[in-house]
Amino acid sequence: MLTTLRRIVLAFGQEPDLDSALQSLVSQVKTAMATQCCSIYLANEELQHFLLMASDGLAKDSLGQVRIAFNEGLVGMVGQREEPINIANAQRHPRFKHAPEVKEEAFNAFLGTPIIHQRRVLGIISVQQQESRQFNENEEAFLVTLAAQLATTLSSAESRGMISAMCKRVDKTHLRAIPGASGLASGQCFVSRPLADLRRITLTKQGNKSKQKKRLQLAIARAYRDMSQMRNRMSGTIPKDTLDIFDMYQQMLSSASIGDDIEANIDAGWDAQSALKLVIDRYVAQFEAVEDSYIRERAVDIRDLGNRVLLHLQDYQQKHVRLPDDLILVAQEVTASMLAEYQHKGLRAIISLSGSINSHAVILARALGIPAIMGVGDLPLTSFAERPAIVDGYSGEVFLSPSAEQVTHYQRLMDEERELQQEVREVTELEPVTEDGHAIELLMNAGLVAEFDQSMKHGSSGIGLYRTEIAFMERTSFPSEQEQVSAYQNVLASFPGQTVVMRTLDIGGDKTLEYFPINEANPFLGWRGIRVTLDHPEIFLVQVRAMIRANIGQENLQILLPMITSLQEVDEALRLIEQAFLEIAQEQSVDIQKPQVGVMIEVPSLIFQISQLAERVDFFSVGSNDLTQYLLAVDRNNERVASLYDAYHPAVLRALNFIAKQSGEKNMSLSLCGELAAEPGGAILLLAMGYDKLSMNSFNIPRIKWVIRHISLQHARQMLETCLQLDTADAVHQYINRQLEQLGFGGFIRAGK
Incomplete structure (x- = not known):
């Protein structure tokens, strides 16, 4: 049966259309188990019911129509108990619910099991038979095992919005998917379809290899020019570090490995288009197989570039299309190049049927302040064409052909949002001081850009974390000392008189160098950070x-040491820094200043060595992302356990508070760099704990500054005191959200002001 299971699950995962996949699945299970009926119900948590989505045995016209409440029927009982239910004569059971439209009168035996992913019931799979009997242990084990394996695939479909779309077919005007970039917008939908699509290319042989190579080289050169034009068009609109997305595209286009692979296929006899398709498809498959969601999303970039080159190979001339003034861009998969193409043409929002929050399109949308909805699902693009819509980037909702009441409601919210954004902009260059006079520093995290203009600083007072490893990752060999000097000089000179904290090389974990590979079974607990450089x-x-x-x-300059675990590592690093300083001092004819040195507190062991650390270094910087990961033993890049990762977990908050108290007793300067600092609730709690500095992505600084300027330290401490007494992360979130609403900060977590 194991072979049968694998075959069924593999076939289900390879089917691109969820409808077809489910229908094929029930038919295969029915055959494999020699039953007379197999059905799948999917959970709609918003409406609190299971919807019959596929069946081989029940009436076909009942599919997508029959709903069973979570507390009704045998299907509801399976979901409530979260365990298999095996009944010899289902129709005599007190929980049996008769639904005449499904025509199941002939069936008596019933076996149902829940499909559960991360403690959530995604659906129910059941089999039925005319004979009144209990299914045997092997049959039950088969169905339970199948459901467990289906859970991951169905969860992936849910994350892309496919299940939500299927369950909402009855109301095609109200869609809910994944919020990618916050904000509100209204306008008219414009559907963009790829002018060239590698998936439609039929592999063809061609004899003239020289001609095909020339066609390819010209197409790549034109695609490279397109990326330069897009970058120039957006320059000055978004931060330079975000513009580096287009530099990455150009690097991929000029990559010798890709070009050589395509030409090798031409040498094998394929024409340029076929050779391009073969290589791009292979690269896409490699990226899509990676577990890390951010890296996996790069498959979209590869496919987008391949289509861009194909466009020029086909020498396609785009016809002039009349665009609406208030454009909502809709596509099967909105890409960064699409967004760059339309952002200066009245673009108000984007809706992507597939894609995730890690896509470069979403990164660009956030930088541009454009609401984005991702993973709407397998709805036909024609259902959006030329229809007015409202996009809520906070909740992930789309309202097609909205009613007059919805238009009025959201227009009021958009007016409030504009007012709040204007208020936030007005405090950008003001000091982050609470209502009762307590000051704190707000700094920026950086690493992609070597030079900064004033518009990119967003009112920051320096750099709290400069990730030097990014410059190492963009090269094919270690940079020389002089190359590093030039890069660091540009950064330091951009912040005269302001602190710049540079972290020493922090590779390992999820950051690797092509020319210095580190292959480990558990990289986050392996050779990384200071362990590598020592x-x-x-x-x-x-x-x-x-x-x-x-x-x-x-x-x-201040130097920051990452991934410190022991005092011995600190002593050895300080010895090497002293050695480097003395060498430079002897080389120079002028006196030089020795930079302050700090350690990152991100490994839990350091929490209990703060007193000894304070005797050795000048400052502490808490890396809250890794500290949370290690405290909770959760790999935040692993989708199976990522939901357990929460910086508001009581243990994490108490650890952060303990660090602050211990640092305060030693009069140590204390900062925090991590996602928690960029959230209004997190910033308030850290302020109350006594953190001197918060470091975050630059575009978050103005809103955190506004929050700090509109709360008192006393109120923040009251909130902290309550949070430290709560038992669960959910309770903390609920309390924080209630407080933000009462303080008038609700506009930072939902639509409106």
Whole structure:
């Protein structure tokens, strides 16, 4: 039966259309179990019912129509108990619910089991038979095993909005999917379909290899030019670090490996289009197989670039299309290049039938302040064409052909949102001081950009975390000392008189170098951060020397040591930094300043060594993302347990508060860099704990500054005191959200002001 199970699950996962996949599944299960009926019901949590979605045995016209409440019938009982239910004569059971439209009068035996993913019932799979009998243990085990394996695939479909779309067919005007970028917008839908699509290419042989290679090279050059034009068009509109998305596209286009692979296929006899398709499809498959969601999303970029090259291979001339003035862009998969193409043409929002919050389109949308909805599902694009719509990027809702009442309601919310955004902009250059006079510093996280103009700082007072490893990741070999000096000088000079905290090379975990591979079974608990650089002092010394040399004449550098676990690591790192400083001092004819050195508190062991650490270093910086991950033993990139990752977990909040108290007793400067600092609720709690500095992505600084300027330290401490007494992360979230609403900060977590 194991072979049968694998075959059924594999076939289900490979079917692109969820409708077809479910229908094929029930037919295969019916055959495999030699029953007379197999059915699947999917859960609609919003409406609190199970919807019959596929069946081989029940009436076909009942599919998508029959609803069974969570507390009704045998299907509801399976969901409530969250365990298999095996009944010899179902129609005599007190929970049996007669639904004449399904025509199941002939069936007596019933076996149903829940499909559960991360403690949530996604649906029910059942089999039925005319004979009154209980299904045997092997049959029950088969169905339970099948349901467990289906859970992951169905959860993936749910995350892309496919299940939500199927369950809402009765109301095609109100859709709910994944909120990608917050904000509200109204306008008219414009459906964009790819002008060139590699999936439609039929593989063809071609004899003239030289001609095909010339066609390919010209098409790549034109696609490269397109990316330059898109970057230039958006320059000045969004931060430079976000513009680097287009630099990455160009690097991919100029990659020797991709070009050589395509030409190798041409040498094998394929024409340019076929050779391109073969290579792009292979790269897409490789990326889609990666578990990390951010890396997996790069498959979209590869496919987008492939289609862009194909467009020029086909020498397709785009016809002029009349666009609505208030454009809501709808596509099967909105890409970064699409957004760049339309952002200056009245773009108000984007709706993507597939895709995730890790896509480059979403990153761009956030930088542009454009609401984005992702993973709407398998609805036909024609259902959106030329229809007016309202997009709520906070809740992930889309209202097609909205009513007059909905238009009035959302227009009021949009007016309120504009007012709040204007208020936030007005405090950008003001100091982050509470109503009762307590000041805190707001700094920015950085790493992609070497030079910063004033518009990119968003009112920050320096850099709280400069990720030096990003420059290492963009190269094919370790950068020389002089190359690093030049890069660091640009950063330090951009913040004269303001602190710039540079973290030493932090590779390992999810950050790898192509030219320095680290292959481990459990990389987050392996060779990473300071462990790597202490094992390779030649790398560490070159980097520290470059930092110290770049700081000459600037005197605003601070050095941060990542992934510290023990005092011995700190002592060894300080010895090497002292060595580098003395070497530079001997080389220079002028006195130089020794930079302050701090450690990142991200490994739980350091929480209990704060007193000893304070005797060795100048400041602490808490890496809340990794600290949360290690405290809760949760890999936040693993979708099976990612829901357990929560910085508002009582244990995490108490650990952060303990760190703050211990640091305060030692008069240590304390900062925090992590996602918690960029959330209004998180910033308030950290302020109350006593953190001196909060570091975050620059575009979050103005709103956090506005929040701090509109609350008192006393009120923040009252909120902290309550949170520290709560038992669960859910209770903390609920309390924080209620407080934000009462304080008038609700506009930062939902639509309106």
